[in-house]
Amino acid sequence: NAGVTQTPKFQVLKTGQSMTLQCAQDMNxxxxxxxxxxxxxxxxxxxYSVGAGITDQGEVPNGYNVSRSTTxxxxxxxxxxxxxxxxxxxxxxxxxxxxIQETQYFGPGTRLLVL
Amino acid sequence: AQSVTQLDSQVPVFEEAPxxxxxxxxxxxxxxxxxxxxxxxxxxxxxxxxxxGSTLVKGINGFEAEFNKSQTSFxxxxxxxxxxxxxxxxxxxxxxxxxxxxxxxTKLQVIP
Numbered sequence: 765n766a767g768v769t770q771t772p773k774f775q776v777l778k779t780g781q782s783m784t785l786q787c788a789q790d791m792n793x794x795x796x797x798x799x800x801x802x803x804x805x806x807x808x809x810x811x812y813s814v815g816a817g818i819t820d821q822g823e824v825p826n827g828y829n830v831s832r833s834t835t836x837x838x839x840x841x842x843x844x845x846x847x848x849x850x851x852x853x854x855x856x857x858x859x860x861x862x863x864i865q866e867t868q869y870f871g872p873g874t875r876l877l878v879l
Numbered sequence: 880a881q882s883v884t885q886l887d888s889q890v891p892v893f894e895e896a897p898x899x900x901x902x903x904x905x906x907x908x909x910x911x912x913x914x915x916x917x918x919x920x921x922x923x924x925x926x927x928x929x930x931x932g933s934t935l936v937k938g939i940n941g942f943e944a945e946f947n948k949s950q951t952s953f954x955x956x957x958x959x960x961x962x963x964x965x966x967x968x969x970x971x972x973x974x975x976x977x978x979x980x981x982x983x984x985t986k987l988q989v990i991p
Contacts, residue, residue, distance in 0.1 A: 768922070799981075804888075806969060806983040807923075822978060854922055865911050865930055868979065870922030 766790050768871035770855050776877045777845040785840040785874050787855030795858045795866065796838040797822070798830065800851040801873075807854065813838055845878045852876070881906040883972050885982035892960055893990050900955040900985045902970035910974040912953040914944055917967045917984075926968070929953065940964070965989045 771786045789796065797812035809822030813832040827849060829841040838857075842849060853874045858866035886901040904910060911930050915923040927938025934946040944955045953970060967986050973979040 804983055806885075807981040809978055809980075812978065856923075865973070867913075867925045867928065868915075868923075870915075870924065872922050873920075 768855055768857055768869050770853075770871035770874050772874060773872070774875050776879065777842075778879050779846060781845050783842050783845065785842070785853055785855075785876075787838045787840065787871060788836050789838075789855075789857040789869070790836065791857065791859070791869065792835060793857035793859050793869070794835070795860060796832070797856050797868070798828070798838070798840045799854045799856065800824065800849075801854060802851050810840065810853075842876075847878045850876060850878045881908075881910070881972050881974055881980050883970050883980055883982035885970050885985050887985050888983065889986045889988065891988045891990055894962055895959050897958050898956065898960050898964075898987065900968050900970075900987065902953045902955065902982060904951055904953060904970070904972045906972060906974045908974045910972050912944075912946060913971040913973075913979070914938065914942070914953075914955050915969045915971060915981075916940075917969065919966070923969060926955070960987070960989050962989050962991060 768789045794815045798810040799807040808824045811830040813819045819830050855871040856868040858868045860866040882905050884903045892898045913928045914926040917923045927936045929936045929946045937943045942957050967984045969984050970982040971979050
């Protein structure tokens with residue numbers, strides 16, 4: 765198993781550009797989530813999904829969109845990038861329908877710089 | 880609502896010395912507690928978790944944590960650290976919601 769994969773590893777954007785961060789898992793996990801990690805702020809939940817076709821907002825959803833058309837993939841879209849979105853983005857998955865008791869498996873992260 | 884407080888942002892400790900990383904939580908419902916570790920330039924991986932039962936939880940790499948409901952704490956301990964334990968450690972809580980809340984992290988620096 766590859767586990768949770770994320771692409772790209774690094775990205776530089778200009779303010780106003782849009783892009784999609786890719787996340788895929790091959791463990792047949794129902795629950796997937798996106799976090800951003802910023803210094804001194806830990807990980808903050810952006811969006812999550814409990815299965816194909818079902819998504820919901822986390823703590824910091826503004827400026828991001830998600831969709832879940834398959835169990836395997838959970839892309840994160842930045843609609844119009846802003847410098848405040850400079851961060852490290854992690855995708856995670858867990859086997860149950862909710863992360864509350866399950867171990868989350870994290871991808872290696874995408875480092876995004878918005879100029 | 881639920882929240883996590885990690886009381887120390889950085890903890891330096893000499894190699895082979897014991898270490899305790901502190902975590903306090905708040906939640907209005909029953910909680911599940913986790914410790915994750917992040918090595919440089921990597922994603923997080925689970926060290927251990929408390930769901931129910933024994934309040935002393937043993938994890939990987941010789942770490943353990945004790946759930947204390949009265950003090951709302953879940954401190955992480957290791958009796959003897961190694962250089963390879965240098966990493967950032969995150970405490971997390973979930974309970975009653977489909978979300979996990981992470982603390983801000985504690986950087987453990989093991990000094991040779």
